Amino acid sequence: EVQLLESGGGLVQPGGSLRLSCAASGFTFGNYALSWVRQTPGKGLEWVSVVYSGDLGPFYADSVKGRFTISRDNSKNTLYLQMTSLRVDDTAVYYCARDRWPNGNYGASFDLWGQGTLVTVSS
């Protein structure tokens, strides 16, 4: 089955760190760009970061640049998001999403999403 499965969410104090994982199955992971998108409870969607299959990027939202790092391990079919210096306004459900274009090198259209993992930043 083609799917993405996020994990690693939880409760963390302001200033703390957390690493999210997104395990992929059912497709050739290394051929696709992957993104993290987050959604504040009851609010809209915010794109966070993208890592391409090739040399382009990665790219980040201004709100997380310098604090979050996206990476991928193609041997483990897993996408990561290392989050440091967490703030209360980072509280959100974090989704990983796949670009529909194999070997895409510009933009992205997310045709596959995970179910999301909740990150709560609170003291």
Next chain:
Amino acid sequence: DIVMTQSPLSLPVTPGEPASISCRSSQSLLFGTGVHYIDWYLQKPGQSPQLLIYTASNRASGVPDRFSGSGSGTDFTLKISRVEAEDVGVYYCMQTIQPPWTFGQGTKVDIK
């Protein structure tokens, strides 16, 4: 950053009737190849978002043909020819022509 502005933000609809959502970008979404880098997503209650339309006017796999996307430059529209009860949820446009990629605020569609 490119700002995506949707309207309306709330759209009560009658089943069987058409519906339309507008998305306006602060910069052109036309790339040199002739492709507009704007997509439309639907997030049904309690679910992850799903892709409806990619690159302005192409229906994603499995999306009913009552959904269509159009527009160019900075003005884009998502249309539902005949709304069905299963179409309720929040609709988002998103641009990926220039990082940071940005979503519209979302349009909540519900049944009158």
